[in-house]
Amino acid sequence: MIKFGRTPGDLMDMLAEASLRAIKHANADKEEFDALYVANMMAGETSHQTAVASSLADRIALVPAAADRVENGPASGGSAVKNGFLAVASGAYDMVLVAGGEKMTTADGDVTTDLISTMTHPTAEYVHGVTLPAMGGMLARIYMERFGVTDKHLGMIAVKNHANAVKNPYAHIQRACTVEGTMQSGMIADPLRLYHVCPVSDGAAAVVLCSMDKAKKFTDKPVRIAGVGQATDVQSVQEREDPAVLKSVQIAAKRAFGMAGKTTKDIDVAELHDAFEVLELAEAEDIGFFEKGKAHLAYEKGETTLTGKLPINTSGGLKARGHAVGATGVAQVVELIWQLRGECGERQVKDAKTALSCNFGGFGNNTVIHIFERGW
């Protein structure tokens, strides 16, 4: 991947750079690629460009490989990895490149917030002016009232993720913060303050997928996709039985664990989709790592730090690694591949054998969860 942040290159520059790095890291030969999948949410709106997958195939000389763009809002990356995986599993393709990228910092902040809001329900939510931070704020309020979560807990999550990002050269914000500092930061969407909300980032990430047999020819440390689960939910949050329950996360997790033949106890490290810090709690609970409404207690005990029982967001998460929408799901996978291969340097989780990524689309109406394990 490339470092997330405010990057000088345009979307194609970023996608090309991340892709070429992935191909090089995999020791793969360009001629071997049958297909590429590109995750991107809004190149048409922010870069006035469509069909970016075809463009990338040309740019990095993978022509005549098949090329498709996959879009699923902020879960585009997870969806692209899934479709690349299914394409290899179908037997149609031997080698697939999956890249995700988003150029977000060229537009004004208000424009970007609006563009991201276009994933909400067009007539039940968007027209009434709802934004994603507003939804995050409402979820945080419910968590505070119902489960006793405080802004101190939200701050603890940010502190952990920033601390991890300091050790990640690819992170957008490589700067530590304190719980007190987070509590004094500006209000974004009550009760969410600046340090409870992810930044707007440019970025790109890529992975190479192939059968396990083929992978073993490239490396003695291939990572296996053990399972994938994806699920949608009712789009309009107000129509859900309980707005604090992320049903798409529950079902996607159940599907992924089912395919992998594993349980939450098998997971050594996880990347969750903390676009808002409260989401890290809710996802960790709905995946099944913690009881509903209890995750924040584990954070009090430091259970999700690098040396805790279950390190979460070792990359820095969306909060500090950054959130380049279409790239995020792929960047999560990159971090976990590095963790499983022991390539994470200072932020390495000791002896990580099995990992889980949760890429959350819309406001929980489409979630993609992958489970990875060492393939050696």
Added chain:
Amino acid sequence: MIKFGRTPGDLMDMLAEASLRAIKHANADKEEFDALYVANMMAGETSHQTAVASSLADRIALVPAAADRVENGPASGGSAVKNGFLAVASGAYDMVLVAGGEKMTTADGDVTTDLISTMTHPTAEYVHGVTLPAMGGMLARIYMERFGVTDKHLGMIAVKNHANAVKNPYAHIQRACTVEGTMQSGMIADPLRLYHVCPVSDGAAAVVLCSMDKAKKFTDKPVRIAGVGQATDVQSVQEREDPAVLKSVQIAAKRAFGMAGKTTKDIDVAELHDAFEVLELAEAEDIGFFEKGKAHLAYEKGETTLTGKLPINTSGGLKARGHAVGATGVAQVVELIWQLRGECGERQVKDAKTALSCNFGGFGNNTVIHIFERGW
């Protein structure tokens, strides 16, 4: 599918209607769907909406099925069908809905022409003001100079496609035309006149995919996807060895025929991507139906009419069925399914057993070809 044209509904209305019709026509049960793929090129730009696949899952009550949007410019439909097919072939999903839709008539014509141009090379083509009709015009000029094609030949293609559309209740333009009429129509991009260029259409289409075993439970006339081929080419037309040769079409066709174990001689009916009438000639040649530079001679003899040797664009093609960009590739497949099942009424090709669709993206930098056959 729904009738293409200037429709009153918005994108979600169209996608929902086409999807519900497909599910009903397949005698399928909503609960059985594991996933949906939605082909759409530019909902963000024209409808200010993203993540439309998640939205459709909710709108037609397929939640919690997985949902992804696939974008490949005007070949988005072909790409979505391919990915739905590979997902079923992988064993991950039993039942998949593939829908394609585009709302194009709300924007001004100039805006639409610009938005479609965003699929050209961003720095080598788009910035210089190239549009797709201009590219079509240049290809037509080469065809005229090199192969002796005249505007009369282009008119013959339009006349055939309009005649077919008169018999297709789903076509945008259900009106016959004459060769003389086409030659007097307004100039769009020299030498292309109005009747050599497809209209801007709203539209949606959908198909249900599952394993053959499962399909036989729903119908005694299941259609089998025998092969699929997709290929990219260099994006910038000026960089291609020969601008008159559609390499992506050649390679996609070779791949599709290879998977299907068939040759051009097996094809009884085809839907080609005639965004500009000259493309129908070039594709028919590069697929291998005719020698390069000779297709127009077959048109002189009426070989591609409904009663000819190889009926092409029985739906009316992009020229008269219409071109609702993201929907087009799916609409091609719908027409061929109906042809193979003998459900095309007045435009039915007698005893059609094997069919081919060619969905052309960019200006030939990403083509998806499917081959279908009777599954009974």
